[in-house]
Amino acid sequence: xNFSGPQFLAETCQACTIRNRAICAxxxxxxxxxxxxxxxxxxxxxxxxxxxxxDEAVLVGNVVEGxxxxxxxxxxxxxxxxxxxxxxxxxxRPFGATTPYGAEALTDxxxxxxxxxxxxxxxxxxxxxxxxxxxxxxxxxDRTRRWMVLLGRMDAEQKLASLLLxxxxxxxxxxxxxxxxxxFELPIGRQQIADVLGLTIETxxxxxxxxxxxxxxxxxxxxxxTILDRPTLKSLAG
Amino acid sequence: xNFSGPQFLAETCQACTIRNRAICAxxxxxxxxxxxxxxxxxxxxxxxxxxxxxDEAVLVGNVVEGxxxxxxxxxxxxxxxxxxxxxxxxxxRPFGATTPYGAEALTDxxxxxxxxxxxxxxxxxxxxxxxxxxxxxxxxxDRTRRWMVLLGRMDAEQKLASLLLxxxxxxxxxxxxxxxxxxFELPIGRQQIADVLGLTIETxxxxxxxxxxxxxxxxxxxxxxTILDRPTLKSLAG
DNA sequence: CGTCTAGTTGAATTCCGTCAAAGCGGGTGG
DNA sequence: CCACCCGCTTTGACGGAATTCAACTAGACG
Numbered sequence: 001x002n003f004s005g006p007q008f009l010a011e012t013c014q015a016c017t018i019r020n021r022a023i024c025a026x027x028x029x030x031x032x033x034x035x036x037x038x039x040x041x042x043x044x045x046x047x048x049x050x051x052x053x054x055d056e057a058v059l060v061g062n063v064v065e066g067x068x069x070x071x072x073x074x075x076x077x078x079x080x081x082x083x084x085x086x087x088x089x090x091x092x093r094p095f096g097a098t099t100p101y102g103a104e105a106l107t108d109x110x111x112x113x114x115x116x117x118x119x120x121x122x123x124x125x126x127x128x129x130x131x132x133x134x135x136x137x138x139x140x141x142d143r144t145r146r147w148m149v150l151l152g153r154m155d156a157e158q159k160l161a162s163l164l165l166x167x168x169x170x171x172x173x174x175x176x177x178x179x180x181x182x183x184f185e186l187p188i189g190r191q192q193i194a195d196v197l198g199l200t201i202e203t204x205x206x207x208x209x210x211x212x213x214x215x216x217x218x219x220x221x222x223x224x225x226t227i228l229d230r231p232t233l234k235s236l237a238g
Numbered sequence: 239x240n241f242s243g244p245q246f247l248a249e250t251c252q253a254c255t256i257r258n259r260a261i262c263a264x265x266x267x268x269x270x271x272x273x274x275x276x277x278x279x280x281x282x283x284x285x286x287x288x289x290x291x292x293d294e295a296v297l298v299g300n301v302v303e304g305x306x307x308x309x310x311x312x313x314x315x316x317x318x319x320x321x322x323x324x325x326x327x328x329x330x331r332p333f334g335a336t337t338p339y340g341a342e343a344l345t346d347x348x349x350x351x352x353x354x355x356x357x358x359x360x361x362x363x364x365x366x367x368x369x370x371x372x373x374x375x376x377x378x379x380d381r382t383r384r385w386m387v388l389l390g391r392m393d394a395e396q397k398l399a400s401l402l403l404x405x406x407x408x409x410x411x412x413x414x415x416x417x418x419x420x421x422f423e424l425p426i427g428r429q430q431i432a433d434v435l436g437l438t439i440e441t442x443x444x445x446x447x448x449x450x451x452x453x454x455x456x457x458x459x460x461x462x463x464t465i466l467d468r469p470t471l472k473s474l475a476g
Numbered sequence: 477c478g479t480c481t482a483g484t485t486g487a488a489t490t491c492c493g494t495c496a497a498a499g500c501g502g503g504t505g506g
Numbered sequence: 507c508c509a510c511c512c513g514c515t516t517t518g519a520c521g522g523a524a525t526t527c528a529a530c531t532a533g534a535c536g
Contacts, residue, residue: 072387075476080390082383093380095373100380127365134372135333141379142331142338145320148382149310151389152318152436156492190515198390200493205516222501222515238313394524428483441524443484460483460533 016112021088022062023132031126038118044068044105050113051092051103060092060119066109067187071195072101081196083144084187086170090136094120106187151198154238159197160207161236164217164225182227183220190222211236254350259326260300261370269364276356282306282343288351289330289341298330298357304347305425309433310339319434321382322425324408328374332358344425389436392476397435398445399474402455402463420465421458428460449474 013019013032024035044050044066051059053072063085070083070091082101085091093099094116114122123130150159171184186193190208194201211217216233218226227233251257251270262273282288282304289297291310301323308321308329320339323329331337332354352360361368388400409422424431428446432439449455454471456464465471 070383072383074387074391078391080387082386093376095376096380101383124369127368130365130368130372131362134368134375137372137375137379138331138333141375141382142334144379144382144386145308145310145339148320148386148389149312149318151386153312153316201515202494202517203492206492209516438525439483440485440526444524447484 016064018062018064018088023090023129023136024062026128026132027126031129035122035129038122039112039114042111042113044109044111046105046107046109049102049104050111051099051101053099053102055099057093057096057099057116059113060090060094060116061111061113063087063089063091064110064112066105066107066111068103068105068109068111069188069192069196070101070103079195080198081192083140084196089140090133092116094123094133106192156197156199156203156207157210157236158238159199160193160204160211161233162238163193163197164227165233165237167225168227182230183224186223186225254302256300256302256326260350261328261367261374262300264366264370265364269367273352273360273367276360277350277352280349280351282347282349284343284345284347287340287342288349289337289339291337291340293337295331295334295337295354297351298328298332298354299349299351301325301327301329302348302350304343304345306341306343306347306349307426307430307434308339308341317433318436319430321378322434327378328371330354332361332371344430394435394437394441394445395448395474396476397437398431398442398449399471400476401431401435402465403471403475405463406465420468421462424461424463 013024013036016022016024019025024032027035039061041064042050042061050061050068051057065087067087068085068091069081070085071079071081073079084106085103091103091111123133150162154162167186168182168184171187188196190204191201194204197204208217208219211233212219214232216227216229216236218228220226251262251274254260257263262270265273277299279302280288280299288299288306289295303325305325306323306329307319308323309317309319311317322344323341329341329349361371388397392400405424406420406422409425426434428442429439432442435442446455446457449471450457452470454465454467454474456466458464
């Protein structure tokens with residue numbers, strides 16, 4: 001089955017939920033059609049890899065739905081998550097030989113993918129696209145550097161509080177059960193929270209328990225968090 | 239005194255030592271002249287700030303000589319260095335409202351600076367420049383993410399060993415006393431090494447002492463390091 | 477020669493990691 | 507429908523690595 005015909009995908013693009021937030025925003029209809037002709041939608045199930053660390057960089061894309069993690073392994077087999085990728089975020093390494101980190105779906109996900117060399121060529125000829133990509137990359141670099149402060153200078157409590165606030169912010173309306181409550185669904189399990197924050201699963205668990213006992217959050221289920229006392233949570237985040 | 243006349247700077251650019259490594263490489267003579275007309279050279283003494291964290295982003299530039307650090311402070315007054323900037327590296331935050339971290343000269347330095355809005359406008363009209371900047375930003379993002387693995391998952395010994403190897407690599411010929419020895423000059427003091435690695439000055443000092451005692455490095459002076467046993471140092475870095 | 481800053485070293489403490497065991501919950505098969 | 511199982515999470519006890527606090531030392535500079 002081949003979905004890469006311009007016709008089919010042009011329609012997909014029109015209906016695309018991230019159409020005006022992703023890097024393809026601002027392209028004119030003709031450019032969109034052209035971009036369509038080189039890309040295709042790909043569905044990932046939770047746990048499926050899109051990119052493997054160290055592989056040749058063959059794919060780039062845009063996340064349409066779901067969440068992915070970017071991660072890098074250490075020599076002793078542990079892992080550090082170096083980025084979380086949300087809908088409308090760009091993924092992959094254009095203009096480079098190898099992918100310096102793996103990308104794995106955390107939830108079922110939908111990604112609009114391109115062969116890197118097709119994308120590179122297209123980008124070179126469409127400065128507006130490159131400009132969007134540049135802005136996005138600069139923003140991502142800022143975010144990554146803020147994260148470095150977290151990894152380098154914060155204790156376990158500050159790290160977890162910060163992450164919960166970030167989830168609450170970035171998942172926003174999309175994954176929140178409804179707009180009235182302060183409850184949201186965690187996109188990742190305890191082990192991966194640990195891998196994001198540079199801690200162990202036991203430390204995460206203990207910090208959750210402490211926050212629960214202190215009445216700052218409630219944990220209706222393993223994958224849900226309710227913020228009971230936002231000001232305190234913010235102060236814990238430092 | 240005004241150095242911003244096209245004439246003067248056009249000549250400066252021709253003689254620029256980083257001319258073919260920085261983002262201005264690949265521009266044609268006409269573009270260079272134009273770029274000159276909006277930029278100027280600025281000399282910094284060690285310790286001088288080029289950008290303040292949180293300030294409005296007014297400046298961007300290229301480092302010509304010397305080294306700078308990018309850093310972000312924590313609420314309790316400690317600091318995390320989020321990037322080291324070497325000659326030919328780009329510095330500052332184009333297309334953004336505020337500078338998310340401070341930039342301070344570690345050594346006396348020479349920087350080719352532009353008003354951000356002038357640079358933004360120029361970049362928008364010169365896709366080749368934006369492309370260079372994009373490549374550079376992508377590379378910087380990769381480097382930053384590798385650093386996250388270091389901050390999140392390595393112990394003090396691995397962190398310091400990794401940093402020494404990076405210095406040895408990146409300072410290369412430029413700051414190395416001479417090409418035959420394994421000695422190089424540290425661009426930063428103990429406190430700032432600690433701020434790079436997310437550790438304290440005491441821990442850095444102890445790790446240096448351990449490596450010295452183990453015969454892996456020698457420390458001819460506070461600011462010099464000699465690598466005596468590179469294979470072991472590499473294995474310490476993990 | 478004294479002062480000042482940067483770095484080193486030591487002792488006590490704290491936080492987090494490690495190891496181990498038990499608890500929970502969702503799914504499957506009897 | 508229930509019992510069992512498996513993976514994930516929680517909790518506890520302990521040890522170790524890094525921080526903290528504090529005293530001391532080495533150079534640099536007047």
